[in-house]
Amino acid sequence: MSFDPAQVLRLAHETLDIEAAAVLGLKSRLGDGFVVAVELMLGVSGRVVVMGMGKSGHVGRKIAATLASTGTPAMFVHPAEASHGDLGMIQRQDVVLAISNSGESDELIAIVPLLKRLGAPLVAMTGHAGSTLARHADVVLDSGVEKEACPLNLAPTASTTAQLALGDALAVALLDARGFRAEDFARSHPGGALGRRLLTRVADIMRSGDEVPCVVPQASFSELMREMTRKGLGASAIANEDGQVLGIFTDGDLRRLVETGRDLRELKARDVMHAHPRHIRDDVLAAEAAQAMEKHRITVLLVLDAGGRLIGAINSNDLMRAKVI
Structure with missing residues (x-):
């Protein structure tokens, strides 16, 4: 194994270029579906339930945390655990945001019929508009990327960055629509620096x-x-x-x-x-x-x-x- 500093920097630069292009590529694909997704989440009387497997699951946890901290009640439910009892956490008045780059994650697909029967609206964030998940969703958010930053085009890199950015776009649109203020943010972050600045008198x-x-x-x-x-x-x-x-x-x-x-x-x-x-x-x-x-x-x-x-x-x-x- 040889270490080439020039190669290290070249790959780092290339990774950032690919991921930046992946995020910018989302702009042209945002449309009515995104607006409908925001309307569903804005009007939810329950919570936004975020689901995802593997790396998409890690991204989903972050999206749920961002939504919750910016005024949209949200939680993450692991799809595999949902099949073994945790599905009871999801109610008809919730909105489900299911994240899967392929749109074919077995654990997600297995519970889609149950979600449909429950009646909770399903928003799919996927890189494949023709996937099983997308076909059964009420709204589809296209998070597809041309290629991964991984040189083998295998490890989720650009795709997870695109998912994360799309989740942030949802959170920002929602907080603006809710009239969410810095003081509201501080109330959900009382232990943080911003909370201290905004709440301490x-x-x-x-x-x-x-x-x-x-x-x-x-x-x-x-x-x-x-x-x-x-x-x-x-x-x-x-x-x-x-x-x-x-x-x-x-x-x-x-x-x-x-x-x-x-x-x-x-x-x-x-x-x-x-x-x-x-x-x-x-x-x-x-x-x-x-x-x-x-x-x-x-x-x-x-x-x-x-x-x-x-x-x-x-x-x-x-x-x-x-x-x-």
Whole structure:
């Protein structure tokens, strides 16, 4: 066995060319059948049941997962298991999406009569329009390819890529027709990065109560420094006795103040604070806090209620710990 780097790259380039051509070739064959398939899946009162054997089965699992995560209830049922009891998972109100490049997979063909008797609409995704599966389907989606990327033209490569792309096309068309939004996607992905960005609110991660550094305007400079050091936020709010925020003092302000050479011992909090500090509400998304910090080049935001009273604070470290940024 010899290893030829040039041959490796040539085959890799050829594989990508063949598979790209296979996907692009689907465009000219999309028509009324695709629209009908989307209408069936959009109007289903049950679920889209995806089925497939072998490599088509692996693709089918991914298609079912994509449909489910984008607003279309879906699940994968293995055709062989369906013949041994799992067919009971499929109901009349479901739509079946059966995937087979040849359209002659024995395990699929064996249960087609049962599916027809059940009355669930059957959508076939196949590379052979004259196959047994296609002839018995209510709708046929042509996923055929001219050739596989495999040099032997045997291993499913371009055909499975075409199936996957066609499944994505179904999912995208369906999510658009459903008016599916980013917030809907986040609700089905609460553990993912997008879910955290879209579902986490400032109230979920802000510091509150005694964790929020705050001094009155007449506090001495040393009192202000002790409060900032204890709370570790990198800033302190300055508020009156009623909690109305008057200003803020940050680590950056401290560095700039030291550079002036002023006698810090004589200063009060009101003398060094920045009035009208940037702030945010506790009911907004934490992602908006991150955007505000980036826009204004700051690392701390005070959280105020509708009356301008201090109820919390948040900094960039809080956002990073919550994996919002």
